[in-house]
Amino acid sequence: MTTPPASPVAPTPDGTSTSRCPSCGAPASGRFCSSCGTALAGATCATCFASLTPGARFCHRCGTPAGAPSTAPSRGLASALPWAVAAIALVSLTALVVGQRFGARGNSDAPTTEVLDGANMQGATPIGPSATADAGRAPAGPVPRAPDISQLSPEQRAERLYDRIMTEHEAGREDAVRSFLPMARAAYEMIGPLNLDQRYDLGRLGEVGGDTALARAQADTILKVRPTHLLGLILAARVARMEGSAARAGALDARLLAAEAAERSAALPEYLLHRNDIDTALATARSAAK
Known part of the structure; x- marks a missing residue:
């Protein structure tokens, strides 16, 4: 059954045209009846914005009651937010790129200050174009370490890796x-x-890696060249203990103690580099001899 259209009524004293509500018969103006909320001519749904038939109390498309307040979200801020975020990201990226370019240009003439640790952490080996000029000059402050060893000589590369492996071994990081x-x-x-x-360094690498054959070969070679060499005796004793030969380890400890005074007076460079190893081995030998 079709609801009859609103019937016109006389104008109000202020000149506003009114009609009667097709549902309740009350005088009404605008798009909805102020008494019962029924849709008048020209009314639209507050939710889906469909045109409502005069006299309808519900939207024929979405079922929203006629005259209900709008439930549609405000589109102003929601639609602008993605664009604002994109604009901020673009400005930040531009500033970052420009800053990096200017920073690289400003530092292009700066001397290289990277260093690499020398053998057994006893010093630093500068690299870069300023290394020769600054060789006798004390560094002004802490300098960063070079991130790789690709530009080093084989000797420097071996020393650097030895130091790294010993550090990892002492920290218990066997995977490293x-x-x-x-x-x-x-x-x-x-x-x-x-x-x-x-040879002592290589033998120690064999020891921490569980390669007793490598460690023994280096110890034997050292002692063949210099039978009283402290590091050769220490390495040989370590190998004996790895192989479970306490008697041979004890005999090597005795040789170490007997050779200490003369060998220390020789002041070989490797004795200074491995001073901690020598002191520890001597303390162990003296403790075992008691």
């Missing part, structure tokens, strides 16, 4: 030790004929 060992052994193989200090 195993990952660096192949690189370190390859670096020592590239050096060529090894001196006694390098």
